[in-house]
Amino acid sequence: MRVIKPVGRDAAVRKYDILSALTAHALASDAQSQRLVLRLTVLITARYNWQRDELITGQKEIARMWCVDERTVKRDMARLRAMGWVIVKRQGARGRVSVLGLDLDRIMIDTRPSWTNIGEDFVQRMTGPEIPSAADNVVPFRRLDMPNQGDGLWRRVCEQLQTEDAAIFDAWFRPMIETGQAEGVLSLTAPSRFHATYLRTHLLSRLQSALRRAEPGMVAVRIEAP
Template structure:
């Protein structure tokens, strides 16, 4: 998925679209999810710098805005980082608070299933905006050397669950880059994947590793690392 940045001529509309997507996702979830998304939306609408993709706010200030204690702030901010909805751009040090950014791609991926609750026009518009953000580099689907897909190989373990998540998020990207990967035996806490070529492995490590790691953690919290090597 190509992420439309809320800047430029249509910045205002794109900001509302992003917040609308988050709102629809929250309303479709349980009360705990609703509260977490609402708290993030409060940070976005009050302190987030759209142009620089920066959120700089101390825990005490966040606690006051959310009307909670700082322990709750630490817990919920950790949950947002784990979900990939916020990212640490610069770690705080010597009395300075951390500089955070939004994980826009992850937010859009996680909320996409609920866009239709807003309306078909919203779903279509979000798809068009993603395309206008720019086409990805030339993507060439690969096949395993034996001519079968990884799915046809009948692999066991957690990899099929991770594959299913990645397929649901972006079928085209999955077919091109994730489907050809196969799992190999690895040590505890490490998912070892084998790519059909050195180029394929390098591309996945460079451009798609974060998405792989997120899908792995959501499928199995004990997985702390994903390694991709050529076959």
């Protein structure tokens, strides 16, 4: 699956693709999930800043928009954070509301089973190569039994990444080595400077999303070169 970034020349098309994936996913889900995705979609279309990846809206305003009470807003936003779709970029304090963001990569991965309901053209567009293509630019690594991942947190993250996209995992995530954990940050070392730069530029959000799912208390990934 290619990285989705709704900015630049094709921004409008990418935004429609994300909204199409969300709504198709909702229609294929149960009533409770449909309501949750609809509420998120309203927030995206009405208040989300695509350029800055920011959603700055207080619970009172969201409650009015959703036609619910603030307790329902608190509950549903917690569900969206637990899913990894909504992330807290800056916690609210002293009367200021929290600054939220969207993990678009996570959203597209989770909605992928419903893409065929939109059409094969949509699936083909969404499953195009990464930029640059991992298959075209990296010598494939021989499949091993995850020798670098150990038995703890990084192994759990790797298992999730491999399930989501085995080709991307083999090319970019498998060679990474865990070098430590401190204050909610997982430190990894890449096999080369180029490898580290590519991960930071193209795949960091996917990596951080998998980390939060494996261990909600972790907040970031540090990628180092040898």
